[in-house]
Amino acid sequence: MHHGKIRIGIMGLGQIGRHLYHLALESDDCEIVAVADIGKPEILQYLLKSDGVEEPTSELRDNYLINEQFRTRMLQLARPGEVPWDVLNVDCVVDATGRYRRRQDMEAHLRAGAGRVILASLPAEPIDRIVIPGINESSAAVADKIISAGSATTNAFALLLRSLDRALGVDCASMTTVHAYSSDQSLQDYAHEDFRRSRSAAQNIIPNNNESARWVEFVLPKFAGKLSGYALNVPVQRGSLLDLNCVMQDGGVTVEQVNEAMRAAAAEQPALIGATDDPIVSSDVIGCRQSLLFDARATIKAGKRIVKVLAWVRPNRPFRIPYSR
Missing domain, CATH: 3.30.360.10 (Dihydrodipicolinate Reductase; domain 2)
Structure with missing residues (x-):
């Protein structure tokens, strides 16, 4: 049984990825333990600060983005499968790149150790589940490993x-x-x-x-x-x-x-x-x-x-x- 906060990894710290990071700072249920993005960590930190969200300051130290709630490992990696999610002990990966939308791409995250993958956009082909809040969120099951959170x-x-x-x-x-x-x-x-x-x-x-x-x-x-x-x-x-x-x-x-x-x-x-x-x-x-x-x-x-x-x-x-x- 899972105890404590959900440990989340994010691939792609663009607009949606940064939005998720800000939301995690408001939550008691989850923490962002790793971010994979092709951008330089100092640039990503700068963009987080530039979003205009009032929240605790995050400091970049030794490739970790640190705030008063959690530490986030910053990894300059680009593709699913390159990030050692198992080593980082990640429960769930959110792929917010908008680029990788095929099932085989999401399966690469699973092979790298992710317990579950949430696609922050629409999939290019059928996956385990697409969940739309207010419509069918109760349909999500433990057996679902690749899930889409839809789109705005x-x-x-x-x-x-x-x-x-x-x-x-x-x-x-x-x-x-x-x-x-x-x-x-x-x-x-x-x-x-x-x-x-x-x-x-x-x-x-x-x-x-x-x-x-x-x-x-x-x-x-x-x-x-x-x-x-x-x-x-x-x-x-x-x-x-x-x-x-x-x-x-x-x-x-x-x-x-x-x-x-x-x-x-x-x-x-x-x-x-x-x-x-x-x-x-x-x-x-x-x-x-x-x-x-x-x-x-x-x-x-x-x-x-x-x-x-x-x-x-x-x-x-x-x-x-x-x-x-």
């Missing part, structure tokens, strides 16, 4: 869709995420494996494929074959928006009924769902703690059965380790 867009999409379906009945839906640019985009035109993503993130609205619909269908199987998703990456650093168009089962659904349904969902799951009547914009959600913030001012109806809703998505979603002891 996927988690918000699933919560929004299920809330509307439970209250009013949704037949099918199409989602577009208006998404802040990401770290794999270039600020200038630069050769990328994808034509459109070769263009400057700072100067263009870039249409992009999005995998969220596929995985929402996976966790909400009643919608199998009934969802689609697309992305528009825009020149905004933080703060994203979900534009969800639903074909309702009942043609009599009103805008006010939709808004009331989402207010009720926010009251039922306040840690995950918020609702506002304020005229907010993308920068207003930077400090939002929920997975989505429903924008009641934006709800509209077209014809008898089509309803459009908007929901804001915070830059760094609340990250929960789906760890079954």
Whole structure:
């Protein structure tokens, strides 16, 4: 039986990895015992300090990042399988690189001694479990060794869709995420494996494929074959928006009924769902703690059965380790 704090290793100390480090400082249940990243430890420490989070100071000494709660071994390694997680006595590895999404990559962490691997993004292929807070976190089992924690867009999409379906009945839906640019985009035109993503993130609205619909269908199987998703990456650093168009089962659904349904969902799951009547914009959600913030001012109806809703998505979603002891 596992006793004490969960010992976590992080591969990739980018935006999500740093967010997880900050969350660990607020938690009594876990500690970050190792970080593997290609960046220099002093640069990684600098970026942690530059995040603007008020918390105890972390000091870098002899390749350890030390704060008043835990010591973190800093390893300048790049690939799954290179880090000796067994030597570091790590219970769980969070792969936050965004680069390694195949099952064989995650299995390399297990072979290196990780007890379990949490993928901080969507997988490229089926794994043991995808866990979305508020939807199916109770389904995580001890036998699951490779788990995805979803993505900000996927988690918000699933919560929004299920809330509307439970209250009013949704037949099918199409989602577009208006998404802040990401770290794999270039600020200038630069050769990328994808034509459109070769263009400057700072100067263009870039249409992009999005995998969220596929995985929402996976966790909400009643919608199998009934969802689609697309992305528009825009020149905004933080703060994203979900534009969800639903074909309702009942043609009599009103805008006010939709808004009331989402207010009720926010009251039922306040840690995950918020609702506002304020005229907010993308920068207003930077400090939002929920997975989505429903924008009641934006709800509209077209014809008898089509309803459009908007929901804001915070830059760094609340990250929960789906760890079954």
